Each structure stands twice: as C-alpha cells, then as structure tokens.
Amino acid sequence: MPSLITMIMNKILSLLLIFFIFSCKSGKTNPSPTINNGKAKITISKDAIKLLDDKVILYYASLITKKDLKKHLTALTSKTFEGRKTGEKGQKIAADYIQNYYKKIGIEPAFSKTESYLQNIPVSFLNGKSNSDTENILGFIYGTEKPEEIVVISAHYDHLGIDGEKIYFGADDNGSGTSAVLEIAESFQKAVIEGEGPKRSILFLNLTGEEEGLYGSKYYASHPVFPLKNTVVDLNIDMVGRVDARHKTNNYVYLIGADKISTELHYISEAINKKYVNLDLDYKYNDEKDPNRFYYRSDHYNFAKNGIPIIFYFNGTHKDYHKPTDTEDKIDYDALQKRAKLVFHTAWEIANRSERLLID
Numbered sequence: 001m002p003s004l005i006t007m008i009m010n011k012i013l014s015l016l017l018i019f020f021i022f023s024c025k026s027g028k029t030n031p032s033p034t035i036n037n038g039k040a041k042i043t044i045s046k047d048a049i050k051l052l053d054d055k056v057i058l059y060y061a062s063l064i065t066k067k068d069l070k071k072h073l074t075a076l077t078s079k080t081f082e083g084r085k086t087g088e089k090g091q092k093i094a095a096d097y098i099q100n101y102y103k104k105i106g107i108e109p110a111f112s113k114t115e116s117y118l119q120n121i122p123v124s125f126l127n128g129k130s131n132s133d134t135e136n137i138l139g140f141i142y143g144t145e146k147p148e149e150i151v152v153i154s155a156h157y158d159h160l161g162i163d164g165e166k167i168y169f170g171a172d173d174n175g176s177g178t179s180a181v182l183e184i185a186e187s188f189q190k191a192v193i194e195g196e197g198p199k200r201s202i203l204f205l206n207l208t209g210e211e212e213g214l215y216g217s218k219y220y221a222s223h224p225v226f227p228l229k230n231t232v233v234d235l236n237i238d239m240v241g242r243v244d245a246r247h248k249t250n251n252y253v254y255l256i257g258a259d260k261i262s263t264e265l266h267y268i269s270e271a272i273n274k275k276y277v278n279l280d281l282d283y284k285y286n287d288e289k290d291p292n293r294f295y296y297r298s299d300h301y302n303f304a305k306n307g308i309p310i311i312f313y314f315n316g317t318h319k320d321y322h323k324p325t326d327t328e329d330k331i332d333y334d335a336l337q338k339r340a341k342l343v344f345h346t347a348w349e350i351a352n353r354s355e356r357l358l359i360d
C-alpha cells in the first residue's frame with residue numbers, strides 16, 4: 001500500500017494536470033463511471049441471503065496451506081527479488097516467478113491469442129515514477145456457465161526496491177497478498193481439473209506500480225482486458241500476514257468497502273465468514289471519516305470508481321510498514337491462511353451463485 005503522502009502528492013499532480021489540460025482546451029473528456037446493471041432501489045435483506053450448499057468447497061479450501069504460502073512468500077522476499085520495485089530488475093524477476101507458477105499449475109494466460117500473462121504498461125503512463133515499462137500479470141480461469149462474467153481476485157506484487165545497502169523486502173506489503181492469490185488460484189485450478197470449475201470466469205490479477213500510486217490497477221481499469229461492465233467484483237488483498245497493535249489475537253481482518261456498492265456483497269461476505277472461517281471482521285477503517293483513507297489507498301479503488309463492487313482485505317499497519325524490517329520471519333502464517341481462505345470462500349460463492357451480485 002502506498003503511503004498517505006504518496007497518495008496526496010499524486011492527487012495534487014493529477015489536479016494540476018487536469019487544470020493544465022482544461023486551460024489548454026483540449027476538449028478531451030473522461031467517460032463517466034458506469035453503474036453495472038442500472039437497477040435502482042433494490043432492498044436486500046440480510047436474512048434473505050442463502051449461501052450455496054457446496055460439498056466440495058471445504059476440500060478445495062483445505063488446499064490453501066501454510067507450507068505453500070510460506071514457500072511463495074520466502075521466494076518473493078528473497079534478496080534476488082531486490083524489493084520488487086516497479087520497472088526494475090527485481091519486479092521483473094517477481095513477474096517471472098508468478099507467471100511461471102501459473103504456467104506450472106495450468107492457469108491460462110488472459111491474452112489467449114498471444115499466450116501471454118503480461119499486460120505491458122508503458123513507461124509514459126507512470127508519470128516519471130519508473131525508468132522503464134512495467135507489467136501486470138493476468139491468470140485466467142474460464143467459467144463453465146457464465147464465462148463472460150468476471151470475478152477478479154487482485155493483489156499488487158511490487159514494493160519499494162532497494163536503497164543503498166537496504167532491501168525493502170515487503171513481506172507483508174504485499175508478499176502476503178501475492179502468496180494468497182497464488183494459493184487461491186491453485187485451489188480453483190484443482191477444482192477445474194476435477195470438473196468442479198466455477199460457473200463464472202476468474203481473473204487472478206497481480207498488479208504492478210501500486211506503491212507509486214495504484215498505477216497497475218489504474219492502467220487495467222483504463223485498458224480492461226475484459227469489459228468492466230461484465231466485471232462482477234474485485235476482491236483485493238493488500239497486507240494480510242501480520243497482526244496490528246489494536247488486536248490481541250490474529251483472528252481478525254479489516255474489511256473495507258464491502259457495503260459501499262453492493263449491500264448483497266456485504267451480507268454474503270459476512271455469511272461466508274460465519275459459515276467457514278469465523279474471523280472477527282473489523283470495520284474500523286470502513287468509516288468514511290477515518291483519517292487514514294484506506295478505501296482510496298489500494299488497487300480495488302480503481303474498480304470501485306467504475307461502479308464495481310469490491311472488498312479490500314487488510315491487516316492494518318505496524319511498525320515495519322514501508323521499512324526494510326518488513327521481513328518474512330515476522331509473518332503470521334496462521335493469520336495469512338485464514339484470511340486467504342476467507343477470500344477463497346467468498347470468491348467461490350460469488351463465482352457460483354445463480355445470480356450476479358446486485359448493485360444498489
């Protein structure tokens with residue numbers, strides 16, 4: 001997650017740019033955000049939510065293991081990945097790691113014609129924050145019944161790089177979310193192989209440029225590979241491997257944004273948690289008035305801006321946030337596994353329900 005200062009500086013820069021364009025009278029206008037199904041005044045009651053009765057789901061959830069999460073996180077935070085800074089060598093090595101893993105387990109590349117997992121983002125898009133092009137990585141599972149409807153599971157994989165001798169390992173930020181996405185992808189892919197693949201398509205979206213100001217998701221939202229109007233939800237994972245000072249146990253996760261666009265999503269998320277994972281869902285940072293403004297500070301925001309329901313999963317900040325001391329040995333794998341399972345169960349439910357999420 002980018003620092004609040006990065007977000008404010010980017011905002012000022014973009015406002016200056018808008019002012020500049022406006023005063024040049026270029027006449028270019030941005031398309032206004034679209035609301036997916038256009039239905040208004042839907043009343044959704046919590047008691048009306050019926051979850052799927054799925055006998056296989058617990059088996060596939062059980063494939064999300066602490067051992068595998070640790071394997072991915074240890075690789076992503078190794079010295080050769082050099083803190084995964086956008087546009088630099090370490091980020092490219094991380095991109096290779098992720099796409100090679102998708103290839104190995106049989107997840108299809110989203111660009112089927114070229115058989116590529118990579119969405120190239122030109123250096124010109126990055127406002128001088130990178131010295132070279134950078135890449136989002138897109139793995140894809142084709143839905144069995146409603147393949148045109150897309151469930152997105154996202155996490156950024158870039159971090160802050162190196163500064164002299166110091167490596168910013170970014171274990172929690174966001175080696176944790178990246179490892180969770182890889183494990184969730186493996187579980188869904190196993191289901192595909194065994195004839196239990198999801199009804200809707202799933203896009204595993206590993207984003208770059210997040211620490212510089214959400215550039216990877218901004219690029220995806222302005223150059224979507226699958227139409228945004230067919231994008232059902234974005235479940236975004238950013239920092240889920242630690243426990244913050246507000247909590248005495250690891251049995252919690254902050255949820256942000258779940259109720260903002262689809263009340264149904266919020267109720268489904270709560271019901272899923274109660275049925276399968278039982279974490280304490282902390283909504284402290286979901287408060288619009290919270291000064292941390294986390295809702296605006298990770299990649300889901302570029303989906304929410306376009307009227308797509310989102311949930312942001314987050315463990316809160318800690319003393320190692322954006323420091324070289326955000327290292328793998330401090331990860332709580334029990335917490336990471338539980339949070340990854342919550343995302344998996346929620347994605348499974350949304351991908352397999354007969355009706356698409358309602359937007360109200």
Ligand SMILES: [Zn+2]
Pocket residue numbers: 001002003173211322
């Ligand atoms: Zn960060």
